[in-house]
Amino acid sequence: MKKLLVAGLLALAGAAQAADPLLINGAGATFPFPLYSKWFSEYGKQHPDVRFNYQSIGSGGGIQQITRGTVDFGASDAPMTAEELAKLPGVVHVPTVLGAVVVTYNAPVQGLKLTPETLAGIFLGKIAKWNDPALAAVNPGAKLPDLAIAVVHRSDGSGTTSIFTDYLAKVSPEWKSRVGAGKSVKWPAGLGAKGNEGVTGIVKQTPGAVGYVELAYANQNKLPMAELKNHAGVFVKPTIAATSAAAAGVPMPDDFRVSITDAAGKDAYPIASFTYLLVPGDLRDGAKGKAIVQFLWWAVHDGQHLAAPLDYAPLPRAVVEKVSAKLKTLKVQGRPVALGASR
Known part of the structure; x- marks a missing residue:
């Protein structure tokens, strides 16, 4: 009897263990975190045998973790540099959606407009008060307060920072020479905060x-956002349509590593970007590898309808087709994965 009881308990324990979902660990960008959280939740409902654990630690951290092999996938808004790619040969950038980096602020100013020059001036520390003549010239008739500007920027290695500084380096020669572009830069002025969440909190x-965050964070916290003068000379509000317009006409390279800041179109919002999931081209763990590739297929097809409600722009159809072809080249233990038809 005792042996039968022990055997029964072991069988139950084995069944419980078998029922545990496959845990897939990822880390990286805070920029797409609201959408990724939704995706992982919805995918989990359809596939209860798979569970995702994603740490929103910034793009720099995501690249470090996938390079070290401490996570199953990374996430970054900034494409990996040649130096970073050399440390992780074979990694694949999978674009997931488009997002906008917005300039948000905490001041009693309605409909703030910023030119490339005034935006760079603020973050260089040269425009230090809200009623500065340079801001007044761009915002005629606005009641600008006699209030100091408190610049807020990211303190961690950040894809959002990479997008923002990539834009400033394109439009401001002084910014390019003094600060440059990258996931981490030496800021001329301001306070640092961790993650889009941290910058949003301090601005609020x-x-x-004045700070820069992904569109979703500003909308969810009901923070005002500046209209920015784009490459065509048009003041544009950060919207999903304007974010999509930034990608129109920009050739997509085979490795998907592309910048779409300061895009030429008259409807284009000037600080926009693709965001990426980073995976090895040949995943070594059989069960996890298959689950990751199948999730990526779902994300770039069925998951796209969840983007707009959370203030992200879905991938253009041409990009979806190109990403689909790339996903079919991914391997798990040297073999391709069977991928289902999209919805």
């Missing part, structure tokens, strides 16, 4: 603050 709590 600090009178006079």
Whole structure:
């Protein structure tokens, strides 16, 4: 009897263990975190045998972790550099959606407009008050307060920072020479905060603050956003349509590593970007590898309808087709994965 009881308990334990979902670990960008959280939740409902654990630690951290092999996938808004790619040969950039980096602020100003020159001037520390003549010239008739500007920027290695500084380096020669572009830069002015969440929080709590965050964070926290003068000379609000317009006409390279900041179209929002999931071209863990590739297929097809409600722009159809072809080249233990038809 005792042996039968022990055997029964072991069988039950084995069944429970078998029922545990496959845990897939990822880390990286905070920029797409609201959407990724939704995706992982919805995918989990359809595939209860798979569970995703994603740490929103910034693009720099995501690239470090996937390079070290401590996570199953990474996430970054900034494409990996040649130096980073050399440390992880064979990694594949999978574009997931498009997002906008917005300039948000905490000041009693309605419909703030910023030119490339005034935006660079603020983050260079040269425009230090809200009623600066340079801001007044761009915002005629606006009641600009006699209030100090508190610049807020990211303190961690950040894809959002990479997108923002990539734009500033394109439009401001002084920014390019003094600061440059990258996931981490030496800021001329301001306070640092971790993640899009951290910057959003400080801007929300600090009178006079100006910061840069992903569109979803500003909308969800009901923060005002500046209209930016784009490459065509048109002031554009950050919207999903304007984000999509930034990608129109920009050739997509085979490795998907592309910048779409300061795009030429008159409807284009000037600080927009693709965001990426990073995976090995040949995944070594059989069960996890198959689950990751199948999730990626779902994300770029069925998952796209969840993007717009969370303030992200879905991938253009031509990009979906190109990404689909790339996903079919991914291997798990040297073999391709059977991928289902999209919805």
